[in-house]
Amino acid sequence: MRTPIVFIDGDQGTTGLQIHARLQGRTDLQLLTLPEAERKHPQRRSDAINSADIALLCLPDDAAREAVSAIRNPALRVIDASSAHRTTPGWVYGLPELDERQAERIALAKRVSNPGCYPTGAIALLRPLVQAGLLPADYPLSIHAMSGYSGGGRAAVERHEQPGAQRAPTLQMYGLELAHKHVPEIQLHAGLAARPVFLPGYAAYRQGIVLSIPLQLRLLPGQIRAEHLQACLEQHYQGARHVTVAPLHQQGPASPLDPEALNDSNDLRLSVYANPEHGQVLLTAVFDNLGKGASGAAVQNLELMLAALQAQG
Known part of the structure; x- marks a missing residue:
């Protein structure tokens, strides 16, 4: 050949x-x-x-x-x-x-x-849960993500790395009109019936993403707990070369998430954080916006x- x-x-x-x-x-x-x-x-x-x-x-x-x-x-x-x-x-x-x-x-x-970079994390978290019936397709979802400035392309890299970079913003939220071009992609491939709210931002580091999705357990069907969400993600990504699911965290202090932890790799790390007392769960994804x-x-x-x-x- x-x-x-x-x-x-x-x-x-x-x-x-x-x-x-x-x-x-x-x-x-x-x-x-x-x-x-x-x-x-x-x-x-x-x-x-x-x-x-x-x-x-x-x-x-x-x-x-x-x-x-x-x-x-x-x-x-x-x-x-x-x-x-x-x-x-x-x-x-x-x-x-x-x-x-x-x-x-x-x-x-x-x-x-x-x-897209943001949809990679959002879809990886949501699609298995929607398919399994653990997360209603019409759940009122909010997705927040912070990326390194390289996510803004060549112009953003130059603003932060060329002369005068000290004037580049330390943090900026955008997509405030709630019409980001990634939303239809997330909705379609995650299997959502309702349009999610998506709020992205850039910070003054070069690359890496932390994406988070909060859930209220009282809005999920039946008696679903964080353990069910965790088990679903673990089963879906069992044997996946580039996706790992961290152990469920629902007791004691949680370590901060580092958006640069997987830089220069093609890896994606998913996590489930829960507060059983308040019935709240946070789904998170960490990965390199220039990698995975x-x-x-x-x-x-x-x-x-x-x-x-x-x-x-």
Whole structure:
């Protein structure tokens, strides 16, 4: 079998640079990128994407749609890291841990949409609980997440790391109009019937996310306790390579969550914190917004596709 050609379109952005670095030196694939002078040339980009076996799109949404519209090669497989196709019918959602067959679907798909950083944590926490009937699909959910400033892309990185960075905000909440573009993605792939409230923010550290979702046990069906939620998550992610579920915490002081704890990895750590006295639970996720939240997830999906190509000979 010949060495597969992998084209990164947009390899100078935050996600593209990380993917390029993760793939550098690989001998089981041929990495294709365009010289700087050709990156915005429509014909050069079209020729490159159509010459590849797998294309990784690390582009703004409109540019990603334009790249897909230029595809002529029927055998080409695409992993889109933008948010352009995350709720588009016919595209496979690129979260291998979504269910027991999702990794296989990704491996064989022609079109895969990489999850957003925040939705990765939210969906990983919510979908198993909704599917198991422990969390009503119409529960009035509130999701809060704090990311490192790299989540704001190249412009945000420059504000914090270029001269004059001392003027960059230490903390900023955004999405206050309650219309963040990640909300439809979370609602669809978590299996929610009601739109959640989502409030994200950036802080003055480079990368890493802490995401939290509070629950009131009195609003859950039956006599559900934190132990049931914990057991559901543990069962769902049993054997998952990149997702771990921390032990249930419901007694004594809890250690603070460090958003940078899993930086430079493709790992995701889920936790359940409970206060039985007050009937309250907090679901949390910690992961790297540039890892499992972006480039690490894209490379994980690429690995599944490459394995499928190799199996097909």
